[in-house]
Amino acid sequence: MIERISTAYYRLPLEPSGDAGHGSLDTEELVTVELAAEGLVGHGYAYTIGRGGRAVRALIDHDLAPLLVGQEAGDVDALWERMWRGLLYVGRGGLAAFAIAALDIALWDLRGLREGKPLVALAGGTARPIPAYGSGVDLPKPLDGLLRQVEGFLARGYPGVKVKIGREDFEEDVERVAAVRRLVGDGIDLMIDANMGWSLGQALERGGRLAEQNPYWLEEPIIPEDVPGHARLARELPMPIAIGESLHSPREFERYIAERALGVLQIDPVTNGGITPTLRVLEMANQASLPTSSHYTDELSAHLLCASTNPIYLEKHAFALDRYLERPQVVTDGKVRPTDDPGTGLRFDREALRPYAAD
Ligand SMILES: [Mg+2]
Structure with a gap:
């Protein structure tokens, strides 16, 4: 059963750059998710190219986490549908897709840890x-x-x-x-x-x-x-x-x-x-x-x-x-090549991220 979901938010500096559609870019936002169930922790994330990250985090904290906590973690397809349906009115894409993604990635990571298999x-x-x-x-x-x-x-x-x-x-x-x-x-x-x-x-x-x-x-x-x-x-x-x-x-x-x-x-x-x-x-x-x-x-x-x-x-x-x-x-x-460890193999270096933590 999913017991706890926590998030963190970082603003990562980029070398000033840009493209024809999104204009100048100097910041990447990173929202990390930790999802705890039965003694294991699945890790997920979403990113943006400088705007929208706080809203993504708020959707996770206020709207999606309550839909998942207390649910069985194993049926990821069903949990994805639950999140997609839960945000249908304000969703079907946009920021909702990013917020759902961060949790869905954590659920797949958790499933890999439980089954002892890499994501691939x-x-x-x-x-x-x-x-x-x-x-x-x-x-x-x-x-x-x-x-x-x-x-x-x-x-x-x-x-x-x-x-x-x-x-x-x-x-x-x-x-x-x-x-x-x-x-x-x-x-x-x-x-x-x-x-x-x-x-x-x-x-x-x-x-x-x-x-x-x-x-x-x-x-x-x-x-x-x-x-x-x-x-x-x-x-x-x-x-x-x-x-x-x-x-x-x-x-x-x-x-x-x-x-x-x-x-x-x-x-x-x-x-x-x-x-x-x-x-x-x-x-x-x-x-x-x-x-x-x-x-x-x-x-x-x-x-x-x-x-x-x-x-x-x-x-x-x-x-x-x-x-x-x-x-x-x-x-x-x-x-x-894909990593061999169970789950996604993706773990953030919290020390490297720490200087960029923000609210
Ligand atoms: Mg492209």
Whole structure:
């Protein structure tokens, strides 16, 4: 039985950075959850890119924890439904998805501890290495800074790199992507990410021009509500369209898949509403034979992508939480593996987090 749920809130400083959709970024918010049941403690978390974290924590403390305390911890699917239903009126996505996710991640961790199995096994996957790509949040960086960052990714052995696009002057995007392609050569995969900064018309025209640099995918070209627009881009542009980090439930993914509006499905077990819905989404991707990748959540995604039949890349994010973890994720030959310990294997280093604790 779930006996106790506690939360903490941190404001983690980021090197000032930004992208075309979310503007300037200098803070990551982290909400951690500890969920105690029968002598074990499951750990979970949610993050934001600077706003909304306190509301996520309040939803957990005031609205979701009372729905879980006193319940049996074992049936995670049923508990996820209970939380989703409990916030239905103010939910079906948005902040509610983040709050539910933090608890759902803790419930999966707890289940792993109880059963003595790593998350990858609970997810029905076979542990195996997944290629990782170096991912920058670099839109404001001058060109030489951008190239230095990419050189750093190459030095770490990543077989792919991603850069942000969506500068106010599109000619700068063209110049920057071409310069990165010249730097990395043809043997490295080059992803580009517009973070929803374009209109559909811009995406059609600009995506067509950037296709000259043979990008591996074009990520979040336009707002996520425009599924038909994504379907048109998927039909008319030569590179695959990647999306997922801004979708907050399996239903949203379902529409994208039904309308053939994406070419690479990206999971994020925090923004997608938890591990429970992410596994449903991966099952849909398998049914549709869609390649998968991940957004942020490097440690959890190393487990979950093993449940995909075609996991092409894990995103090794510039903001990765590694420096705040007891055991940072290991990258070997440009690949990552899920951890072997029971549960998620993710434990925060409270000493490293302590200076950033906030109310
Ligand atoms: Mg992105």
